[in-house]
Amino acid sequence: FQRGPPAIPGGAMGCGVSRCSAKEQEEIFQKAAKEMMLLCAEGALAHAADIRIDSPPAALDYARKTAANLRSLVKLTRSVFSTGSGWGLEAAAKRAAASGGVLGDLGCMFQGPAALLDQTGGMVSGALGSAMHKSMDQTANDVEERAAALSVGFSRAGQDICIQRKDEVLKIISDLIDEVKFSSSAGSALRLVRGEPPYADAQYKACKGDAVAQFFMATSSKKLFDALMPIGEEILPDHKVTQEWNDFLAFLEEWNKKMAEHDLTQSMQLGPMELDFHRYIVDHTMAEIAHLMGREESVNRESSAGKSRRPVTFAVCFNGFPALDKRLPREHFLNRNK
Numbered sequence: 649f650q651r652g653p654p655a656i657p658g659g660a661m662g663c664g665v666s667r668c669s670a671k672e673q674e675e676i677f678q679k680a681a682k683e684m685m686l687l688c689a690e691g692a693l694a695h696a697a698d699i700r701i702d703s704p705p706a707a708l709d710y711a712r713k714t715a716a717n718l719r720s721l722v723k724l725t726r727s728v729f730s731t732g733s734g735w736g737l738e739a740a741a742k743r744a745a746a747s748g749g750v751l752g753d754l755g756c757m758f759q760g761p762a763a764l765l766d767q768t769g770g771m772v773s774g775a776l777g778s779a780m781h782k783s784m785d786q787t788a789n790d791v792e793e794r795a796a797a798l799s800v801g802f803s804r805a806g807q808d809i810c811i812q813r814k815d816e817v818l819k820i821i822s823d824l825i826d827e828v829k830f831s832s833s834a835g836s837a838l839r840l841v842r843g844e845p846p847y848a849d850a851q852y853k854a855c856k857g858d859a860v861a862q863f864f865m866a867t868s869s870k871k872l873f874d875a876l877m878p879i880g881e882e883i884l885p886d887h888k889v890t891q892e893w894n895d896f897l898a899f900l901e902e903w904n905k906k907m908a909e910h911d912l913t914q915s916m917q918l919g920p921m922e923l924d925f926h927r928y929i930v931d932h933t934m935a936e937i938a939h940l941m942g943r944e945e946s947v948n949r950e951s952s953a954g955k956s957r958r959p960v961t962f963a964v965c966f967n968g969f970p971a972l973d974k975r976l977p978r979e980h981f982l983n984r985n986k
Contacts, residue, residue: 665977672981673972674830677837679984680965682825683956684841684860685941687948689821692940696810699936701802703795706923707896711795714900715788717907717916722784791903794896801889806933808887813879820875821937824868835863841965842972849968857949858942865938873934880930893925960986 668676810817830837838847840863843855856862865872884890900921907917948955949966956962960983964976 667975668978668981673975676984681837681860685825685864688861688941688944691944699806701806701932703798707795710921711791715792718788801892805889805929846971846973848971852968857946861941861945
């Protein structure tokens with residue numbers, strides 16, 4: 649589709665042409681804008697597999713703090729496992745075990761290997777501590793990697809909300825589109841579609857590519873979230889992402905409890921993570937729908953012909969021609985539903 653003067657039903661624009669009133673012209677553009685919203689929603693849901701939801705910042709932050717605490721323990725335990733002679737490793741491990749808490753758990757793990765190595769005389773000073781420190785460093789790396797990997801499950805959950813309940817989600821959006829009210833100034837349909845006066849090709853090209861989709865979300869996001877949340881509450885409890893999330897929380901809680909068991913590490917204990925898991929996924933699923941709708945609008949603006957249920961007027965509105973220093977011929981208003 650090449651931008652240019654679209655076909656004018658009933659003849660060319662010229663002298664004596666009856667033109668729309670401002671109100672009639674705005675109605676034409678309102679219908680076109682709502683049609684664009686619906687096209688974008690259909691396109692967005694058709695590409696729901698493109699939904700991407702990042703790991704929650706709260707989870708990433710909690711994981712970073714847990715990893716930092718584990719790395720601090722590496723430094724803390726060096727003195728416990730430093731023997732100075734290459735011998736007495738079993739005694740060092742026993743001292744750690746006797747201390748209780750985190751160090752105790754780790755000391756118990758290493759008592760057997762330490763005794764064997766003591767007997768064979770095959771360990772140099774600090775080797776037991778080095779082995780444990782390496783294990784703790786790996787655990788610190790693991791917790792950060794697991795937090796980052798949550799995005800895969802969260803994205804899949806958002807995709808499944810839109811794919812498994814596609815028809816229901818589209819009906820929700822369609823009903824909200826019907827309720828959209830345009831304002832008489834910056835939020836007028838004419839300005840959203842064509843930009844600034846004189847609403848010609850230059851202004852159309854300068855108009856935001858997702859202006860209509862953004863307006864829909866700005867006016868409908870609360871209602872959309874409220875309608876999507878029950879769908880999320882139905883899908884998420886049995887979704888794989890919930891088990892992944894619970895496993896992640898259990899992993900963090902295990903280490904957090906250990907921190908609280910020993911005087912030296914109590915200051916490292918973290919409070920509970922504050923995150924509404926279901927709300928986060930639904931909220932970010934909605935944000936991704938908005939992003940995909942905007943992407944669809946940009947494509948539709950570039951080539952608007954033949955994409956609408958109202959092809960006669962849709963391509964006239966989403967086009968830089970004709971300029972609207974004069975209002976559209978009234979025939980467009982009479983054909984506004986075509």
